[in-house]
Amino acid sequence: MEAVAASVIAVLGTLLGSGVTHVFQRRASDRNEQFARDERRRQEMLDACSAYAGLLVNYRRALIHRWFFAHEGRTDENEAEIRTRSYDLRSQAQEAFFRIQMLSDDDALVALAGEALDAASVVHKAVGRPDMDTRRDISRDAIHAFVTAAGGRIR
Numbered sequence: 001m002e003a004v005a006a007s008v009i010a011v012l013g014t015l016l017g018s019g020v021t022h023v024f025q026r027r028a029s030d031r032n033e034q035f036a037r038d039e040r041r042r043q044e045m046l047d048a049c050s051a052y053a054g055l056l057v058n059y060r061r062a063l064i065h066r067w068f069f070a071h072e073g074r075t076d077e078n079e080a081e082i083r084t085r086s087y088d089l090r091s092q093a094q095e096a097f098f099r100i101q102m103l104s105d106d107d108a109l110v111a112l113a114g115e116a117l118d119a120a121s122v123v124h125k126a127v128g129r130p131d132m133d134t135r136r137d138i139s140r141d142a143i144h145a146f147v148t149a150a151g152g153r154i155r
Contacts, residue, residue: 042154045103049150052096052113056120056143059089060136063124067132070124086124093117112149116142 066082100113119135119142126132 046154048099048103052100053143053147055093055096056116059093060120060123060139062086062089067124067126106153109149109153112146116146
């Protein structure tokens with residue numbers, strides 16, 4: 001009878017140990033999966049924000065070039081090409097903005113991204129050089145504000 005009791009206790013101990021091991025391994029696996037998901041999401045957001053900021057800078061530069069072409073009478077380039085380039089860059093920037101909207105759950109960051117695009121979009125509508133300088137500075141500051149906020153949230 002003692003042998004049977006010892007065998008039952010051994011089997012129950014083995015089952016209990018196996019169950020506890022399973023629970024701890026499952027928890028560790030869940031934590032690792034969550035960490036991997038968070039890291040992928042962080043990396044995707046980092047890629048989206050850096051691509052967006054780069055596109056904004058290029059879009060802004062194209063609009064500034066467009067303004068100088070129109071207001072300083074530069075004739076070394078084709079106006080249609082300059083305008084088409086600015087339209088293409090705007091489309092690319094909007095696509096990148098949509099990606100940020102889809103990835104981010106931070107409404108303040110999305111708002112800063114939108115403000116940066118809006119600020120860059122009106123640079124070429126300046127009336128006179130002082131207005132151009134002001135719009136250029138505002139758009140630069142908006143882009144920097146977005147980059148700073150994104151960097152702080154992604155880290």
